[in-house]
Amino acid sequence: MPSIRLITLDLDDTLWPCMPVIQAAEEALYAWLESRAPRLTQAEDIASMRQHRHEIMERRPEIAHDLGMVRRLSLVELLDRHGHDAGIVDAALALFLENRCRVEPYADVLPSLQSLSRRYALVSVTNGNSNVEVTPLKGLFQHSISAAEAGAAKPHPAMFERALALTDCRPDQCLHVGDDPWLDVEAARQAGLSAAWINRMGKTWPKELAEPAVTITSMDELIAWLEESDNGL
Template identity: 45%
Template sequence: MSFPVRAITLDLDDTLWPIAPVIVRAEQALAAWLLQHAPRTAQRWPAAAMRELRDQVAAEHPQLAHDFTRQRKLTLERMLREAGDDLALVEPAFDVFFSARCEVEHYEDSLAALDRLAARVPLAALSNGNADLKRIGLMHLFRFQLGAREHGAAKPAASIFHAACARLDCEPAQVLHVGDDIELDVVGAHHAGLRTCWINRCGDDGLRRDWPHAGLRPDLEFDSLTALADWLDAAHDTPDTAAA
């Protein structure tokens, strides 16, 4: 399938890099810091208990579903308070966590493919997470980064997609949204009027996921960003379907 694309919005976590190992490493860095600076908190809240409390805080504050940073800080505040440690440690503890959270390991295809995509059309990052592209070293490839926290609502809300399109000075139908999540990225972007690309990477078992919706399909489906870059190159090189 070919169609005009004037800009691309990209999800980050599990699209450009796997997020699960990043969070594990960030929590380990936080635990080591707490052991040194707030040992009572570290003892009271080992990794499993900390994750459980983090989920509990999220459930108690549904109005913060778009703000992972605030959720994490509230979790740290409760951990420190219940352990009897200094609440002034919330910010430095979060800084340790967040620094490690931005130490990502890209999928093998991500960096080269991003260079190719950015050479063709403007890119914008559109994420529910709180990764910082400046810290990660990718901001130079993107026109801007729009997070759910900054916008005030998370994908699949149409408003965050429309806000990105407005900043790109494009109609939704001229923008291709690329992401791994079926509901947040593909279904959400589709209902907002954008074109959609599902990045359906092979899992640890070597298999790709099945698409679950009979009445709605992504416009494109690839198992890598390289395949998307190949498609965009072909679209530009074909006069009748060149991206405009």
């Protein structure tokens, strides 16, 4: 394997648990709307609002990668449908994003990234809309790229290509780390990168995919593998 200079990392379910954070953020937004848009919350629950966003993604596939835009359009439509002023959308989205970024990284993540950041360029790449710079991991990444910024979500190669361009690295100098076999591992390989599958939950690797370069259950194991592979650590 060529010497690794760049490590790209997925965020949700790779560096922190995702669903508890999303659920808490949606609950906080819904509680906020109950006092400011009561007709909306009387007619809609969290599940129906989520379904409405999915419908927008189907209607508007050109923006489906931009989850912030999808959420904005959905709120505007629902507020209008139930007779409320859409002028509260900015405040609503700010509240949601504040809660969306209240993540708690897995215990192995912070010390491992601190170690890796001294030896590699680290770039986060996410299909989500969390801002890593307002999390406990702030300052550890040279760049952070979202699907909204890149113009496409994984498995499209846009985020990987941007990470390579920003760090002046070749694909064979980059290792991607992520939890999803298709959106992370296979997508990275299709873009010419090596890929590590972080399998924290004991999932089974899809039979139809070639095995990843390495399977790990924690970031500590990634460091150990890099040391054994003599990739520059």
